[in-house]
Amino acid sequence: MKNLIKKELNFYLNTPLGYLTTILFGIFANFFFVKDIFITGSASLRPFFLLLPWFLLIFIPGQAMRSFSEEKRANTIEILLSLPYQEAQIVLAKFLTNLILLIIALSLTLSLPLSLSLLTKIYLPEVLVSYLGTLLLGGSFCSLSLFFSSQTKNQVVAFLSSVVCLFFLLLLGSDFFASFIPKNLQGLLVPFSPLYHFQNFIKGILDFRSLFYFFSFTFLFLFLTVLELEKRN
Amino acid sequence: MIVLSSVSKLFGQKKAVDNISFKTKKGEIIGFLGPNGAGKTTTMRLILGYLKPTAGKILVAGFDPIEERVKVLKQVGYLPENNPLYQEMKVFEYLKFIASAKNEKNWQEIANEVGVSLVLNKKIEELSFGFKQRVGLAASLFGNPKYLILDEPTSGLDPLEQEKIRNLIKKLGQKKTVIFSTHILSEVEKVANRLIIIQNGQIVYDGKKPKEKGGVEELFKKKVKN
Numbered sequence: 368m369k370n371l372i373k374k375e376l377n378f379y380l381n382t383p384l385g386y387l388t389t390i391l392f393g394i395f396a397n398f399f400f401v402k403d404i405f406i407t408g409s410a411s412l413r414p415f416f417l418l419l420p421w422f423l424l425i426f427i428p429g430q431a432m433r434s435f436s437e438e439k440r441a442n443t444i445e446i447l448l449s450l451p452y453q454e455a456q457i458v459l460a461k462f463l464t465n466l467i468l469l470i471i472a473l474s475l476t477l478s479l480p481l482s483l484s485l486l487t488k489i490y491l492p493e494v495l496v497s498y499l500g501t502l503l504l505g506g507s508f509c510s511l512s513l514f515f516s517s518q519t520k521n522q523v524v525a526f527l528s529s530v531v532c533l534f535f536l537l538l539l540g541s542d543f544f545a546s547f548i549p550k551n552l553q554g555l556l557v558p559f560s561p562l563y564h565f566q567n568f569i570k571g572i573l574d575f576r577s578l579f580y581f582f583s584f585t586f587l588f589l590f591l592t593v594l595e596l597e598k599r600n
Numbered sequence: 601m602i603v604l605s606s607v608s609k610l611f612g613q614k615k616a617v618d619n620i621s622f623k624t625k626k627g628e629i630i631g632f633l634g635p636n637g638a639g640k641t642t643t644m645r646l647i648l649g650y651l652k653p654t655a656g657k658i659l660v661a662g663f664d665p666i667e668e669r670v671k672v673l674k675q676v677g678y679l680p681e682n683n684p685l686y687q688e689m690k691v692f693e694y695l696k697f698i699a700s701a702k703n704e705k706n707w708q709e710i711a712n713e714v715g716v717s718l719v720l721n722k723k724i725e726e727l728s729f730g731f732k733q734r735v736g737l738a739a740s741l742f743g744n745p746k747y748l749i750l751d752e753p754t755s756g757l758d759p760l761e762q763e764k765i766r767n768l769i770k771k772l773g774q775k776k777t778v779i780f781s782t783h784i785l786s787e788v789e790k791v792a793n794r795l796i797i798i799q800n801g802q803i804v805y806d807g808k809k810p811k812e813k814g815g816v817e818e819l820f821k822k823k824v825k826n
Contacts, residue, residue: 451743
C-alpha cells in the first residue's frame with residue numbers, strides 16, 4: 368500500500384501540474400477571504416470555511432480526474448491490475464494520495480487562522496473542528512471524483528461529471544436552493560447535501576449524524592469504485 | 601500448472617475466445633500463434649484474471665485468477681500487449697515500484713541481466729522502443745514467477761534485440777513455464793517447444809513444434825484458413 372501511495376504521490380511531485388494546482392488553491396482561498404476581511408471588519412473564519420466547499424468543488428475533481436482515467440487511457444491499468452494487490456488496496460491508495468494532496472493544500476490556508484490569532488482571539492476548537500469538517504468534506508469529494516475517474520478514459524469527462532454532480536449536491540444545501548422549493552421537500556432533500564452537514568462543523572459542532580453522513584458517503588463511492596475495478600469485462 | 605477448461609469469453613455478441621482448453625507443464629515454452637484478433641491477448645488476459653471468463657474454469661497453480669487473484673499474481677510475470685509503462689517515471693523508479701509490489705530484492709541484478717542498467721536514470725518516455733520493451737520484460741521477471749506470460753515480447757524490436765530476447769526466453773524456459781504470443785513464425789521455431797495455434801477464438805492446433813525447418817510456417821498455413 369505504501370508503495371502504491373508513493374507511486375501516486377511521485378506523479379504529482381514530478382510534474383508542475385501538482386504544484387501549480389495546489390499553489391493556485393492556496394492563493395485563491397487566501398485571496399478571496401482576505402479581500403473582504405477589512406471591508407466587513409469581522410475577524411471570524413466562518414466566511415472562509417463557507418467559501419471552501421466551492422473551491423474544493425473544482426480543486427478535488429481536478430486533482431483526482433487522472434487517477435483512473437489516465438491509467439485506462441495509457442492502459443497502465445493492465446500493469447496495475449497485474450500486480451499482487453487487491454482492488455480495494457489500489458482504490459484506497461489513490462484515495463489516500465488525494466487526501467494527502469488535500470492536506471498539503473489546506474496547510475497553505477493555515478496562514479489565515481495564524482494571522483487572525485495575532486489580531487484577535489480566535490476560538491481554537493472551532494477552527495480545528497472546521498478543518499476536520501473540511502477534511503471530511505474533501506474526503507467525500509475525493510471518493511466521488513475517483514468513482515467518476517474509474518468510469519472513463521477521458522479525464523475531462525471525469526472532471527466535468529464530478530463537478531456537475533458535486534455542484535448539485537452542494538446546491539441542495541444552499542440558501543439559494545431553499546428559497547425555491549417547498550419546506551416539506553427541503554427536509555427531505557437538504558440532508559443529502561454535504562454542505563448542510565459541513566455547516567455543522569464550521570459552527571464548531573461535532574454532530575454524529577454529520578460524521579456518519581461523510582463516512583458513509585466516502586465509503587459508498589469508494590466501494591462503487593472497487594466494484595468498477597472488479598468488473599473485468 | 602495452468603489449466604483452462606472449456607473457457608469462453610464474449611464481448612457483447614462477439615466470441616473472442618470460444619470453448620478453449622489446455623494444460624501447461626513445467627519447463628514448457630509455449631508459442632501462442634494466431635492471426636490478428638484470433639483471441640491470443642484475450643486468452644492471456646483471462647489467465648491473468650484481468651478479464652473474467654464468460655464460461656469455463658481457469659486455474660493457475662491451483663488458484664482461480666478471479667477469486668484468488670493475489671495468490672495467482674504472485675506467481676505470474678506478465679508483459680502486456682504494447683507494453684504499457686508509466687512514461688513519466690524514471691526507469692529505476694518504475695522498476696523499484698514493481699519490485700516492491702512483487703517483493704523482489706535483486707531487481708538491479710535482473711535489470712542488469714536484461715540490459716537496462718545503463719538507462720536506469722532516464723525517463724521511460726525518453727527511451728527507444730527496444731529499451732522500453734526490455735524494461736517491461738525486466739519488470740515481468742520480478743518476484744521469481746513460476747509462469748511467464750509474454751504478449752508479443754519481441755514486437756517492434758530490431759533483429760539483434762529480438763535475438764537477445766529469444767535467448768533470454770529460452771534460458772527462462774529451463775526453470776519456468778513460458779507462454780508467449782508472436783506473429784513471427786520463425787521465432788516460435790527457434791524458441792518454443794510446444795505450439796498452440798488459435799483462430800476465431802478456437803484452438804486449431806495444440807501440440808509439439810514441427811522439427812523440420814519451415815515446419816511451423818507450413819503448419820500455420822495449413823491450420824489457419826483465410
